[in-house]
Amino acid sequence: MPDELSPRGRELVAAARVLLEAEGPEGLSMRRLAERVGVTAPSVYKHLPDKAALEHAVISDAFAEMAVAFAAAVDGAGDRLGALATAYRRFASAHPHLYRLMTTRPLDRGRLRAGVEAAAAAPLVAAVGGDADAARAAWAFAHGMAILEIDGRFPPDADLDAAWARGIAAFRPGAA
Numbered sequence: 320m321p322d323e324l325s326p327r328g329r330e331l332v333a334a335a336r337v338l339l340e341a342e343g344p345e346g347l348s349m350r351r352l353a354e355r356v357g358v359t360a361p362s363v364y365k366h367l368p369d370k371a372a373l374e375h376a377v378i379s380d381a382f383a384e385m386a387v388a389f390a391a392a393v394d395g396a397g398d399r400l401g402a403l404a405t406a407y408r409r410f411a412s413a414h415p416h417l418y419r420l421m422t423t424r425p426l427d428r429g430r431l432r433a434g435v436e437a438a439a440a441a442p443l444v445a446a447v448g449g450d451a452d453a454a455r456a457a458w459a460f461a462h463g464m465a466i467l468e469i470d471g472r473f474p475p476d477a478d479l480d481a482a483w484a485r486g487i488a489a490f491r492p493g494a495a
Contacts, residue, residue, distance in 0.1 A: 324376065328366035331356060332376045336417070339377065343416045349373070372430065378421050379432035385410060386438035399446040404461055404487045411465035418469065422462055448492035457490040 324332065334355045339347045349370055353360040367373045388406050396402035411418040428436065440454065447453040464483060473479060488494060 325366055328376075331363060331366055332373065332380060335373055335377050336380065339416050339420065340414060344420065347374075371427070374420060375427065375430035376432075377417070378426070379435050381414070381417055381421055382431065382435035382439045386435065386441070389439060389442040393442045393446065399442070400457070400487055400491055401484070403443055403446055404483055407461050408465055408468070408483065411469060415469045418465065422466070447490055450492075453490060453492075457487070460486045460490065 331352060335347060335352050338351055338355055342351075347370075349363050349367075350360050352373070353363045356363075367376065385407075388410060389403055392402040392406035393399040440458075443457060444451055444454040447457055464479075464486065467473060468479060473482075
């Protein structure tokens with residue numbers, strides 16, 4: 320489990336995040352990680368049993384980071400859902416490789432640090448009035464917008480701020 324990592328394991332996870340952000344998923348290998356930290360590849364496996372464990376530790380840290388950012392976004396916000404959408408969009412665009420690692424393939428939640436995904440989701444669930452299904456639908460909208468924006472799939476003249484605002488408005492409690 321990621322919460323049981325040694326100090327060296329934590330160092331490896333931090334270095335993996337740097338590799339991922341700089342080089343994308345192609346650069347995130349146990350061999351490249353070992354080189355980056357200055358150890359042999361077999362010694363990486365003493366701290367992280369496999370690449371999936373490494374990836375889930377990186378994802379766990381990212382969910383924890385998102386939870387902090389989302390809590391800060393809604394703190395005192397008059398429009399909690401709009402504030403969350405802004406924070407989500409900012410996170411996805413600032414960390415496109417990490418965002419893809421977190422969201423574009425199956426996730427083995429049993430390998431995540433306990434509670435991190437729920438902590439990241441809690442502000443959204445609260446912002447839509449406690450309805451978990453509405454929160455999932457709002458997340459699906461935000462994810463679709465974020466990944467399409469990251470991938471440059473919108474026409475150059477598209478008003479993405481207006482599209483985000485229009486989509487988020489549909490998920491506000493009481494929206495028709």
